Amino acid sequence: LLGTRTVVDDRWLRLDAERLETGRGAILDPWYLQRSRAWACAVATVPDGRVVMVEQYRRGVDAWVLELPAGDIDAGEDPAVAAARELAEETGHRASAAPVALGAWFPEPAHSTARAHGFFVSAHADPVATSHDVGEDIVVRLLAPAEVEAAIDSGHLCHAAQIGFWYAARRRGLIGD
């Protein structure tokens, strides 16, 4: 790291333009790096086996898409706590057991420090009141596992990291058929 120029620094984005020298002596300037908050998501099932999902407009996709309940981890917050909190806030479904860690991955390892934490969460069937942020417009969906996979195939569920966490939960036998 030979130098850093901050391009954006507000409550939504911290973007640096770095001057880097590689191990082989090449100079990369500017190398854009986002210093981003970590977020957590929940692959959550209710007792009848259905998966708790949310539907919302996503600007990068420019479409209403299906996603796992997810959100930024607060400063000092445990990622597992954040996953359960976001699940409850976005869908009303509270965790009925401790979340099971599925991985802590990087959605954009070249240009962002953001880390995505995935958890499997067993949830209560009956929702309590939700608590959406201003600007959030979320529809809750309870889907059978086969419907989730159909949504992956159709592109309605297209969030790369979340699809990874879904498959990770499947592979560990945490999701039924």
Place this chain on the structure above:
Amino acid sequence: LLGTRTVVDDRWLRLDAERLETGRGAILDPWYLQRSRAWACAVATVPDGRVVMVEQYRRGVDAWVLELPAGDIDAGEDPAVAAARELAEETGHRASAAPVALGAWFPEPAHSTARAHGFFVSAHADPVATSHDVGEDIVVRLLAPAEVEAAIDSGHLCHAAQIGFWYAARRRGLIGD
């Protein structure tokens, strides 16, 4: 979309700050949106069943990490062609059959238009010469499938979208044990 201000526009990054109004009337300003190129990656195996991987430093992780061969799709290029091209350029292993599409997902659906295309590729055992970009410093690794999954568990393979494509290939029975 009520307005757009371009924050960065060079050959590496196009970043807009948008003024958005949600369906419920909330104003989001600035909403940062990256208009990013699509990229493609290859879950590639050679005839003995080993997986062709690359190891390189990633700035967002600040570590040497394991990844699938991957790279930006050129303008007008077919994503399957791009996956096979990047595989050959980065590792020297040429495709021996047409790539099999695994999905076209969004690594950052809220704030980036970038789309990640994953393919399974059967590759020749013997590599030809590689062709690395300036600034790339890549070590090729041939790993057994169990070693790839151990790398996911250890965090050495931590690229969220690529882990998703790996599991997608597994789930379709394209990877052996």
